[in-house]
Amino acid sequence: MEPLTIGLLGLSIFAAVxxxxxxxxxxxxxxxxxxxxxxxxxxxxxxxxPATGRIEIADLRERVRKLEAIAAGIDI
Incomplete structure (x- = not known):
């Protein structure tokens, strides 16, 4: 290959990169x-x-309250 061709090829690769x-x-x-x-x-x-987050927290609190009542032996 000629030096000019190699130089142009190298320059085009450099430009692409x-x-x-x-x-x-x-x-x-x-x-x-x-x-x-x-x-x-x-x-x-x-x-x-958001309201859905507050509703979920209220539901979780209710579930915890029920589980604590079950653990204490109180029927709800």
Whole structure:
């Protein structure tokens, strides 16, 4: 092979790798920006828990109360 052909081949491979690295870096930065947005959005919504969460907690408390009554030998 001629030196010019080898040089052009090497240059094109280098350009392809550089382009892929640049695209990967832009994708990574976009992903990080998305995660930052999600974290800031979640931090802003830290109000009351949803109603389903409160209902589940109430159900769990009721189950614990019943199990404690069973353990104590009291019929409910």
């Amino acid at each position: 550089a382009l892929a690295a640049w695209a990967g870096l832009k994708g990574w930065q976009g992903w990080l920006e998305l995660k930052r947005f999600e974290l800031s959005h979640d931090a802003a919504d830290k109000g009351l828990p």
